[in-house]
Amino acid sequence: MARDWKEVEHKYYMPCFRRQPMVLVRGEGARVWDDTGKEYLDFVAGWAVDNLGHSHPAIADAVAEQARVLVQTSNQFYTVPQLELAEVLVENSCLDRVFFCNSGAEANEGAVKLARKYGGLRRNGAYEIITAGNSFHGRTLATWSATGKPHEEDPFQPLPVGFVHVPYADLEAVSGATTDRTVAVMLEPVQGEGGVNVPPPDYLKDVRRWCDENGLLLILDEVQTGLGRLGTLFGYEQFDVEPDVMTLAKGLGGGVPIGAFLSKEDAAVLEPGDHGSTFGGNPLACAAATASTRFIIEHGVPENARRMGAVLGKLLTGIMDKHDSVTSVRGVGLLHAVDFASEMSAAVLTACNEAGLLLNAIGPATIRLMPPLTITEREIVTAMDRLNTGIREAAKGLAA
Numbered sequence: 001m002a003r004d005w006k007e008v009e010h011k012y013y014m015p016c017f018r019r020q021p022m023v024l025v026r027g028e029g030a031r032v033w034d035d036t037g038k039e040y041l042d043f044v045a046g047w048a049v050d051n052l053g054h055s056h057p058a059i060a061d062a063v064a065e066q067a068r069v070l071v072q073t074s075n076q077f078y079t080v081p082q083l084e085l086a087e088v089l090v091e092n093s094c095l096d097r098v099f100f101c102n103s104g105a106e107a108n109e110g111a112v113k114l115a116r117k118y119g120g121l122r123r124n125g126a127y128e129i130i131t132a133g134n135s136f137h138g139r140t141l142a143t144w145s146a147t148g149k150p151h152e153e154d155p156f157q158p159l160p161v162g163f164v165h166v167p168y169a170d171l172e173a174v175s176g177a178t179t180d181r182t183v184a185v186m187l188e189p190v191q192g193e194g195g196v197n198v199p200p201p202d203y204l205k206d207v208r209r210w211c212d213e214n215g216l217l218l219i220l221d222e223v224q225t226g227l228g229r230l231g232t233l234f235g236y237e238q239f240d241v242e243p244d245v246m247t248l249a250k251g252l253g254g255g256v257p258i259g260a261f262l263s264k265e266d267a268a269v270l271e272p273g274d275h276g277s278t279f280g281g282n283p284l285a286c287a288a289a290t291a292s293t294r295f296i297i298e299h300g301v302p303e304n305a306r307r308m309g310a311v312l313g314k315l316l317t318g319i320m321d322k323h324d325s326v327t328s329v330r331g332v333g334l335l336h337a338v339d340f341a342s343e344m345s346a347a348v349l350t351a352c353n354e355a356g357l358l359l360n361a362i363g364p365a366t367i368r369l370m371p372p373l374t375i376t377e378r379e380i381v382t383a384m385d386r387l388n389t390g391i392r393e394a395a396k397g398l399a400a
């Protein structure tokens with residue numbers, strides 16, 4: 001009999017998470033197993049992190065080899081994996097320079113610092129950043145302040161100033177909020193945590209034009225959309241725009257924690273002393289990220305995400321047609337959401353756990369699906385059978 005890990009958590013861990021009841025112990029590809037041996041198809045993928053699935057040999061080998069050679073040196077010295085990763089990212093994106101950190105929030109913090117310095121140098125001290133309602137940019141004080149939610153009730157007051165929230169997918173709101181204090185607009189190409197909100201096709205292009213006309217930086221938070229999630233290596237490619245600054249994290253390290261912010265040469269205003277990190281860009285994380293990113297590029301993984309995303313979207317539409325409780329489905333690539341007519345996310349998650357499918361609830365009536373980008377059509381079909389069962393059982397349970 002396994003130990004009761006729920007008891008251990010209850011005794012020792014900060015009660016920050018509403019966890020699903022199972023203890024996951026192993027993963028392979030799109031499947032994970034719990035400590036009772038039950039198998040699940042994983043449509044959570046570490047919160048859109050495990051883009052190559054679990055235990056991918058390219059990543060496992062890179063981590064094992066690098067761990068035996070050199071793990072951490074500090075940024076006082078050059079290291080090869082860091083510079084290899086920098087080259088891969090810059091050569092395969094529209095950006096010119098990169099800085100490595102350890103998470104998405106940290107990547108956005110770095111982008112905010114860069115924008116503020118840029119404002120000081122080029123925009124007469126402008127420092128405000130326009131962000132969108134329903135956005136998610138992280139949980140440090142500044143990135144939480146940037147996150148487009150009401151903050152009046154936050155127990156963490158006071159929050160850093162300098163963020164202005166406007167409705168998403170509304171160019172007039174951006175132009176209306178622009179003042180002499182504005183230095184940048186920061187957006188997700190498709191909003192992840194906020195509901196998988198896909199903007200109309202011209203929105204980012206229009207914002208890009210507004211930024212160009214007004215000397216503002218366009219910062220794209222691609223922490224969730226980068227590295228193939230939307231069906232292209234980076235999300236901006238879908239919308240025919242180039243950001244001045246882009247942040248990455250989730251999918252970058254194939255599960256190993258690493259974040260990055262990249263910028264165009266013109267916006268690369270940071271100098272020695274402005275920014276740094278003890279762990280950021282260390283050889284271990286960079287070896288994993290290089291292996292993962294190279295694999296994604298060399299094996300057409302974004303293309304698989306695009307094709308499998310079309311399959312997933314079609315099957316989800318079929319599920320919507322079958323269940324009155326499902327009111328809408330939407331998504332791009334392998335980032336999809338399902339809305340319910342009532343607050344049944346929790347019941348659907350429980351029923352799907354039972355059926356062998358892991359999902360993520362992003363609201364009481366909305367779930368998100370974000371499987372590994374290497375998923376196969378067969379796995380998607382199996383998962384959608386299980387989702388169908390889960391929704392039926394959940395609706396039955398709620399009606400009873």
Ligand SMILES: *Cc1c(COP(=O)(O)O)cnc(C)c1O
Binds near residue numbers: 108222224250
């Ligand atoms: C997850 C996420 C973040 C925060 O990343 P952490 O690694 O949890 O700090 C920031 N922005 C977006 C768009 C995200 O999805």
